[in-house]
Amino acid sequence: MLGLLPACRQPAAPSHKTTAPKQAAAPPATVAAPISNPVLPGDYPDPSVDKLGDTYWASATTSNWGPIFPLLRSKNLSEWELVGHVFPDKLPAWADYYFWAPEISFEKGKTYIYYTAHKRGGNLCVAVASADRPEGPYTDHGPLVGQEVGSIDGFPMRDENGVLYLIWKEDGNSRNRPTPIWAQQLSEDRKSLLGQPRELFRNDQRWEGNLVEGVSMVRRGDYFYAFYAGNGCCGNACTYGTGVARAKKLLGPWEKYAQNPVMLSNDTWKCPGHGSVTQRNGQWFLLHHAYHNRGWEYVGRQGVLSEFRWTAAGWPEFINQRTSGTPGVPTTQSRQAVRDEFEGRALGRAWQWPVEAKPTFALKDGQLRLTARPDAGGAALGHPVYTADFTASTTLLAASQLPAGAAAGLAALGDPENTLALTAGGGKLQLWQLEKGKRRVLGETVLPAVPAVTLRLEAQGGKQYRFSYSTDGGKAWQPLPAGNAPIDGAYLPPWDRGVRAGVLALGPATVTAAFDDFVLDGKP
Template sequence: MPSTQVSGTGSKESATTVRPAAATAPGAAALFANPVLPGDFPDPSVTKIGDTYWASATSSNWGPAFPLLKSKNLTDWQLVGHVFPDKLPAWADYYFWAPEITQEGNKTYVFYAAHKKGGNLAVGVASADRPEGPYRDHGPLVGQPDGSIDGFPMRDEKGQLYLIWKEDGNSINQPTPIWAQPLNETRTALTGEKTELFRNTAPWEGNLVEGVSMVRHGDYFYAFYAANGCCGHNCTYGTGVARAKSLLGPWEKNPANPIIKATAAWRCPGHGTVTQGFDGRWFLLHHAYAAESFENVGRQGVLSEFVWNADKWPEFTVSSTATPAANPLSTRPVVDEFTGSALGLDWQWPIEDKPQFALRGGQLRLTAHPDKGGAALGRHTLTATYTATTTLLAPATLPAGSTAGLAAHGDPKNMLALTAGGGKLQLWERREGKQRVLAETTLPATTSKAVQLRMQVSGGNSYRFAWSADGQTWTNPLANDGAINGQFLPPWDRGVRVGVLAEGPTSVTAAFERFALNSQ
């Protein structure tokens, strides 16, 4: 059986639409471009509600927690909100992972993993009367000492509702059982006893199996799962499948596993959800790293099609002409003029440090923060090569001890930035929490009203910064137009965000005009 996935690379759209280049609705043609969710959308989940597909994905340590996206065709997605847009669940603090969005009756449920305050990872659940929310959190369902993640609801052959999840044994060099336990109909508590379905036993699975998504087809329950190393440049992830005639087993693994593995275009494919298209075709929406950008952009949402073969196993298909003829990276820019009454849904912030900000008269006004590299707002990057620009207003009014500007955010401990403040322009890095100035110049008088800041990135991690007083003549603070290696920026489970920051006392407010991101 071929082990492959749909090839192609993708693009982005301005405002709140996430759109692949040259995409064609799966119901209309055999070919479509990946990624269908460009940007950092790990562990994507999808379900059908009425005539619409709804999806979510891991947000990890970026807020708001868990994006909510909708589509009519699985390829054109619109970001319409978040499960937890403002207030996080009281029991959890960070690592908001692997949401599983499902619908039954008139209720939408999102099962998710998060780090329990004072404890370990646990699986929780939230519900809403509409898929767009608002969602009410019901707290954690299971939190084992080693950690519990990747919750998935499934009814057995008798109609009994179960929660399927992974025990996070790999965190302490132990096996990773996949458990099933009865779940009450309100999805608020587990009942009965848990049963192990399977664990990591095959050599290709390495130290873990996880991310189970189940579907019942014909005589069998099928568990699509991910295995081996999920994240980072040395990841080894792949996708397998197991089946059983009864939910509680016995389970047999496909001898052809892994049924999706790395290609030249996409690396480390895994952790997704099965869905059947309105045209009857079958898909797995999962994540993978684009080989060009890898961990710098992060794990992007990829759609892979499969059929059921004569042996009653899923078999993934690909056409030799699946790569789009048009340049999939030729896309229109993302632009935010800050003219609305609220910040666009694409903007994110460190999950534990939401900054204070407001939109006023076409300006983003960001209140400074004295710690952790400052108050930060960022957006997904989409390709390995891009240019980001913004205008900082009245930089001369920022007092000594404060600074604001354009930044590449890995996390609060790791960033690169070009900022103004205290009469100076500074290019600096923050690495493992230690901040260091790389170049500094006196703030020219021509920039008293505004200074334009630019970041040019190539190859995913080569950064060039520049400033301009008029948007025509640009100056790199480093000699010889030097570049900075930003390989240190991406955390192990996240891609880089680009955006703005303001560092200093909370009495200081920085004003920005227009932010643009142009990918190549």
């Protein structure tokens, strides 16, 4: 990991999400340094943030990548350390995929994660897990609500009388229906809903399109404020924006701001929305996701911090929609490449795998040893990318010893059915693509009998890829296919995820591939 903050543990402090905080203090006399966005570079959709003591904690959607829900901490909202995951090893027993919108919240010495997932044999549900400290370990308490069309984006909030409620969205847009935002009383142990749900508001404004979602609430002065997202979330045709509504009582009536949306796309950041509100030294911020106009869906929805102020009429006003910053490596403190030598006993926390097919792997003698899988996508481990233009490489050991019917190598990974890879095995190097589960070979050559082969991919604009290999430790490179024409990888990313660069191994489970290193070098 790069740019890590010192390890710390802070005493419990009340959360703005489940208590009624006092009026914000006046801004400090000194002006804070400009924010360099993204503060969470890479694929961090639907980020949430809350503060415990003097430390901010955040999480974000992982969808169908495991481990599930990152746990990040920061002292300043700008520099973040990935310290673990809510579900690091196993899926919750009741769920199978679409792990979305984790909302982190602190109260009475406990940490709560309200999250969305798809119920096995059912639909999308809002569930909750808890821990005695933010780092975990977490105990899952299962679903709280799962309506017929699905329920997503849970958020906890206490009303004007201190009664705890769960706020969520009914996923009506999945069935071409409206998308009500509901509130229902939540038991103090967070294990069940009480009474009947009450609708707060729904998508009834033109700019909101077919949905409103991702509600984050704060209480300021006499009002509850609901920041929410509207319209289409994802892909380069997205139309997402951010709106706000307010009410003097949690259950309403709710009034939407006449000047909504309060935040839309600008020259750099596209489709901003679905975040949570936080404060720093008297300043107000929304930590939300947005696409950078260079990387779009290939890098993913990145974590952006946008400041706002309150108008005399009591509405939020974002200070500068032209949010500063350019894509970068995963720290504002360093421009170094990500380099993993696979030392130690555990894989780095940034590595991910498909939740549908977690691979078997181990670190031994400075090597990553990945057990093959016989399915078309093989066993895959992916690393998030941070820019649309990057180079990734890996050294595969004993490649010439991989038998016929087995192969291992370097890949651009969309999901288990969409891959672009250069692999070695059975005496040959092969460039191939997997698109919607169908495999096609794009180039092939004889693999020399050498102790190791280094494989490289170069991405341009997130979707154009060139592959090459070296048999002398990277001194000389040979393109595959010959001519080095770029390969179109536009098909790779699913609608809600970015591309990963990583390694894979295909073939019978008796085969293990050994990787000596992995390097990811992003270009701003």
